[in-house]
Amino acid sequence: MMGSKGNVGQDQSTLFRGDDTELRLKDERSVRGTPAKAMPAFILGEELADLADSDPRIVVATADLANSSRTRDFANRHPERFIDFGIAERNMITAAAGMASCGLIPYVATFASFCAILGAEAIRTDCAYPRMKVRVVGHHSGISMGFYGTSHHSTEDLGMMRTIADLTVVCAADANQLRAILRASVEHPGAMYIRLGRGRDAPVYDDVPSDFAFGKAIRLREGTDLTIITTGSQVHASLAAADRLAEEGISVRVVDMHTIKPLDAEAVRSAARETGAILTVEEHNIIGGLGSAVAEVLVEEARIPFRRHGIMDEYSLIGPPAALYAHYRLDAEGVAAVARELLEGKA
Structure with a gap:
């Protein structure tokens, strides 16, 4: 026990974020008790599948993290447009650029540390430089991986990504804003880096922002x-x-x-x-x-x-x-x- 504020009955997102609650190493409740729709990373596959229902250009790929990103939800509905590359993040990003060159709109998802940091060169040279419509989704960003440590923390990704010319860099605050980002991203020109947390972020937007626009705070x-x-x-x-x-x-x-x-x-x-x-x-x-x-x-x-x-x-x-x-x-x-x-x- 590292602190005690006695807030009984807090939801899992509050426990995870550490807002207004005692800090503990373990909790009796499982993350499975948290509504998936309240987790930004957990609506990723669902929203992309909805978009793909009416847009045959959308394809999704992951690097052995279909469950962590919930891109599994996309795979269940559009298996013919889903690829799991295994632990080959840079290859995935380069392959996505190839898909984009053929007119597809690939969304590739993995831990932020593995795509933005490990895959920075592929994002720069294969996606942004030729202005390919690749959407690189970095989930579990920042320090949200906790015990997984330095190799899995991504506290440098925004700095690295924003120095790449012709790359849009955007961060989702919650599930509803992520939906807005994904919808707006379909027709947005050029390559994009979309940064997500681990998914337990508390809601900020009551509804999906209807007037969302990249570059407009x-x-x-x-x-x-x-x-x-x-x-x-x-x-x-x-x-x-x-x-x-x-x-x-x-x-x-x-x-x-x-x-x-x-x-x-x-x-x-x-x-x-x-x-x-x-x-x-x-x-x-x-x-x-x-x-x-x-x-x-x-x-x-x-x-x-x-x-x-x-x-x-x-x-x-x-x-x-x-x-x-x-x-x-x-x-x-x-x-x-x-x-x-x-x-x-x-x-």
Whole structure:
């Protein structure tokens, strides 16, 4: 037992994320008790199968992780358009580029560390450079793999992917936003990297966003004292942190910067002008990811208090995910604490 807040009856997503609950190594409830539709990675195959019902161009591939990504759901409905490459991630990505060159739209899914980091060269040279419509889906990103350790953690993938020319980079905050991303991705030109968590992320969007657009940030909460610009798994924690700060009289705008590239620079400039302070929050190294992208916009603007929050420039620790989120202050309490430090001039 590493902490005790006595929150009895919390759902599995709350336990996993470590928000408002005690941190434990084990729990009596199985992940099988968590509704699959509430898990972003777990609706991937289902949504792609729905899209494929009316679009014969869509094909799906995995690298021995059909169950982890739930692309098995696609395979069950469209077995003739599903390929399991085994543990051959780079070959899978290159083969997908070949499929795209023939007019197909391949969605290839594996752990983020294995596609974005291991397969970076194939994404760059085979997919993005010739502008092939390949959608590389990196699930179980960031530190969500917990005990699996450094080889399976991906805290560098956004930095690596956003430096690749002609590659769209986008992060899903929850299941409904993932559905919107997948639907919008079908006709989007060029290659794409779609980053998912492990799937236990708490819901952010009540419905599938009807007006979703790549490169257009979503303002989820208004505020005047500070803007938190966040992405993916950290959107829910940032909203919860804003709620806590509101109880203290601190007004926080929250922006979901789902698209890391192309970045919505105007949303950053508006936040700088209208709230006077910006905190970026991401489950990623503070170097190279969302924080760096926002800083590149701010460097041309008037100076304001600014801080990047995420994993410091180090290899993340190994342990239960909830404990890791608390350690790196990527839970609601931690994000709120960092925001207070920024406003108090302690960045």
